[in-house]
Amino acid sequence: MPHKAGKKGILMTVPSLTIDIVSDVMCPWCYIGKRRLEAALLDVSQEMDVEVRWRPYQLDPTLPKEGKDRQQYLEDKFGGAEGADQAYAAVRAAGADEQIPFAFDKIPVSANTLDAHRVIRWAGSEGLAAQDKMVETLFKAYFEEGKNIGDDAVLVEAAQQVGLEPAVIERLLSGDADRDTVNAEIDQARQMGVTGVPCFIIDMKYALVGAQPAEALADALRKVVIEKAKQEAEASETPEA
Template identity: 80%
Template sequence: MTAPSLTIDVVSDVMCPWCYIGKRRLEAALDDVRAEMDVEVRWRPYQLDPTLPKEGKDRQQYLEEKFGGAAGAEQAYAAIRAAGAEEEIPFAFDKIEVSANTLDAHRLIRWAGMLGLTAQQEVVELLFKAYFEEGRNIGDDAVLKDIAEQAGLEMPVIERLLAGDADRDTVSAEIDQARQMGVTGVPCFIIDMQYAVVGAQSGEALADAMRKVVQEKNRQAAADDDKLQS
């Protein structure tokens, strides 16, 4: 018997710590359901702050403006640090000097996806690690080229694409589409384009959501078979 198949579109921003946490929890969920179904994961763009300049903005200044001062920023990140520790993510927020504009990072994710979902997954992972564990500016072309090279992408192609505006409008349009669909926070996991799980939910919650979608697909298939036979 063929295993049921699902798609999961992860709407995410690689400067969002909860998205990194959500990625780890999704991986746990996928491990949980691996024997029951085939799941295809695709990464979709979102920008928490599209107003950031290409060069980014001083991280400390950005956080203090966003959270109303250093104390507010520290309080906001306490839960993130705790959740990161649970998922064994070695967040190194003190290393991050620049809050990055992620539009070009999303372009890189898109290009990797054209080569296959494995390449896309690798680029997403490297971007999260570069930003949150190494403190690198993932809006900087040199950093993006290094990540592309680590992921085995064709460097002459990536260098040419980054130097121009290729897919800039397409990525921006995808982000706008996500907002029009009602996505106001990330991560957002859209299962089979019909069921959304919002936020960095637990691996158990994500696995349960996948199973419910499969059960509904099976129920609908059985109903369709009954109609054909009647």
């Protein structure tokens, strides 16, 4: 269990948690959820160590590799331009609260994100910090810069920004490396009952669905820590058979 320096430099043992975030990088609420989680983790940083892992999900796996005209896609999904505007009003407001400069008008196509999830997986092989940076880079590329994150050239460029070798990523994207693995993870999430994202799975036991406020996420983490401590205390008190 990790330690942190307390008052007067005394080392204190702090609890550890894991958060698996089931997410799709074409989901604006997932970007908002990332910002809110970051605020929550800052709030509890002196109380616990939290390891964050990103897990794949596809809101629409039927999209072609080249994507689909975004305006048409949204109108089809929400029953016209007016319905699409209404649906995104709450997203814009929440994004403004989190200082996310959503630029939906710049996005040319709704992207198929399977290959983006493969790149996120490969970034994870360099460590969780690299994986998190990859997710952040793709969110920015899509929602702020209007890039097609289903396009290989865009993915290679994003991977290079994170420190991955572009030639290697280009070669991997040209084949089927980890395609089945990513699809299997997505299927597993659905089998676990995940039907909406973001979904925050704490210690593989407790799930919070949706872009929860930072306060709610921090409160949930604290409750899990208390529950774990209680369970560990009860286990230590159980007499051996």
